[in-house]
Amino acid sequence: MLELAFPLTTYRDRLTDVQARMRATGLDAMLVTMPDAVHWLTGVDSVGYLWPQALIVPAQDGGEPLFVTRTTEEPGVDACSWLSHRRFYDISVTDPVQALIEAISDLGFGSARLGIETEAFTMLPSTYQQIVAAFPDATVSDCSYLVPEARLIKTEAELAYQRQAAAIADYAMTIVFENIRPGISELELAGIAAGALGEAGGEHAAIPPMVVSGERSALVHCMAGRRVLGRGDVVCVELAGVVHRYHAVLMRTATVGEPGPRVREVAELQKQSHLAAIDRTAPGVAVHEPEDAARAVLEPAGLHKNRCHRIGYSLGVAYPPGWLEPMTMVQGDPHVFAPGMSFTVEPNLHLPEEGFGLKLGETVECTSSGPRTMSGLDHELFIA
Structure with missing residues (x-):
């Protein structure tokens, strides 16, 4: 049974607002890794953020985000979020950062204007460096405060x-x-x-x-x-x-x-x-x-x-x-x-x-x- 704190329309409205903010700042996509931001947008509720994971959000209105995380998190993602686009990696055989890089590439954002939360404990310097190195044609900028600013005025x-x-x-x-x-x-x-x-x-x-x-x-x-x-x-x-x-x-x-x-x-x-x-x-x-x-x-x-x-x-x-x-x-x-x-x-x-x-x-x-x-x-x- 799906466990959400708000009606699905609330999460859709939040996503629409965030995507408008992304377009206003010139982003094509962004990686959201902070657990509070991921939860606010999707309902995901776990400690899976101790390992590399990300919600990849496209800027286009109506674009569906993709959540990339460990296979361990699959039952919780199914139970606690509305997400239909999910990709799970097996940490015993897959490099988590490579899983993120492959997802970004598969979504067509390899040369996009890409936002990354650089002021986040969930974005290690080594992870950031690997992502930037994998996409030399991308324009990478900081988006650390985009979702938090959207959350300041509460309903x-x-x-x-x-x-x-x-x-x-x-x-x-x-x-x-x-x-x-x-x-x-x-x-x-x-x-x-x-x-x-x-x-x-x-x-x-x-x-x-x-x-x-x-x-x-x-x-x-x-x-x-x-x-x-x-x-x-x-x-x-x-x-x-x-x-x-x-x-x-x-x-x-x-x-x-x-x-x-x-x-x-x-x-x-x-x-x-x-x-x-x-x-x-x-x-x-x-x-x-x-x-x-x-x-x-x-x-x-x-x-x-x-x-x-x-x-x-x-x-x-x-x-x-x-x-x-x-x-x-x-x-x-x-x-x-x-x-x-x-x-x-x-x-x-x-x-x-x-x-x-x-x-x-x-x-x-x-x-x-x-x-x-x-x-x-x-x-x-x-x-x-």
Whole structure:
């Protein structure tokens, strides 16, 4: 039975839009290798992207794409995608890159204007070099952002999946907080988070739940370790609910017992900066302005220097190892907020010199009437 998250007409509309974008940029065909882009266009849902594979998309309106992947993936492609043009290679006897080269040649694109995602972990330099060398008459250009840009404005159906994912994330965070106590380890809490996400119907996320505590709470992107929580510890938790691969990210901070005055002070300023940033994600606003708003709160207190990365980025469909889409809330990004965009807002702070860090973030959508957070949790420091 075919398993698709949307009606077939949705995928056809997406393909038509992408093909129009291809023609506008002068492409005859392109190789799509990033798993989120392949899934968004076709429904394919597997970890087959660990080996060379590609969706070869012709630019002509109505042209059918060809998916080239391993024989192992055939049952999943049949079950999860609408594709009728598929080619499978046996990895035990066939060079995967040669399989891609043969498919490009057979489709008549050997001397075409060919797009390749060069900014993709799924396009190894050696693979790229072999493809370019095989087609000296082709004009090769980068198409890394063509499909991601088409995904930035989401439909109501897509946003509905993200809202479901956000509710799952809220549930998991609540369960984690209920289990914070002296003597429990970061790994145990991360396991509880994963279990709660699955219990609520969440799929595997592009990044597993992250839990750091005590002095490790300043290590923003570290995985959970074997450290055992003690009284007075700060505990940072980041996780994501996922529905039909649509992600909703959630970040919160707790303390084991009453926090010290400095932790309280910084947490309050972080909350104010977070709310100020969300307020600047309205339609027509340049995407760097939330960072400006957060800076206005944090800089007078000397905390802007402790902001550890961009304050937000767009997200939606994602696979390991990451969940970012191309819009990022930094100076120089040309995007402007528009209804249908969804993104994180996360003014995370790390103060390693003071022995702690704080996380506060969630998924927000831009509506015609302004920003709306997808999380139902408050923004207060949680005291366990």
